[in-house]
Amino acid sequence: MPKTSQTLLEYEIIEPGREATACVIWLHGLGASGHDFIPVVPHLPLADDLSVRFIFPHAPSIPVSCNSGYVMPAWYDILALTEVREINQSHLEDSRMAVSLLIEQQIEQGIPCEKILLIGFSQGGAVVYHTGLQYPQKLAGLIALSTYMPNPQLLDDTARTTNQNITIHIAQGTADDMVKEPVAYLAYEWLQQHEYKVDWTTYPMGHEVCMPEIRQIGTWITELLKD
DSSP states (O other), rough: OOOOGGGHHHEEEEEESOOOOEEEEEOOOTTOOTTTTTGGGGOOOOTTTOOEEEEEEEEOOEEGGGTTTTHHHHHHOOOEESSOOOEOOOOHHHHHHHHHHHHHHHHHTTOGGGEEEEEEEEEEHHHHHHHTTSSOOSSEEEEEEOOOOOGGGGGHHHHHHTTTTTTEEEEEEEHHHHHHHHHHHHHHHHHHHHTTTEEEEEOOSSSSOOOOHHHHHHHHHHHHOOO
16 A cells, blocks of 8 residues: 555545635545545535535555455455454554644644544544544544444554544444444444543435435534534
8 A cells, every 4th residue: 555644645625615714524435536425515504604625535546355456445455354344454554644644734724623523434434533533633523424443452542532522423324234233333332431422323224325314414514613
């Protein structure tokens, strides 16, 4: 995998109608791209007084072992399709560093860190967990969609205290056959056990997003980024 920690990820961007005062960084799933969630934005019921920039990064294309080495966009290699995926941990760490660079870029452009929200779907959600829980400055929050927490035992206990009090929203499909509900729920249980502010919402859907969920995401974004 390319050393993403040394170069800024390519990304798609949606700017608000006026100067941005907040930012959402939204990570796609395995085999998708930064274009994946752009069509969702017009359907988010965002508050009129929000001025949110949306960043949709593209994962690098790498061979993915569980797909017979087929090259596709991926935040890390999946070595085995166990319920909680067996993954290449160094790739996950590279992706954490790459997303952290994006956060730092937004801070340099004048967005306060506490106004930066991370959202991730599936594999992108795993990266959001791994990045957001260890980021050294306080973020606005995390939204984890149809995902799992990879190797929570490897999270830096000292680092994650910075974001101990942020809000984390988890949304999961009850008919998801890719990331099954009990696996996603393990992350919720771990976060509860470690005294995070976390909630759990399910939808009657598979490995996807649905319109009620999209509307809920818009509400969450408003709540987390409003003054």
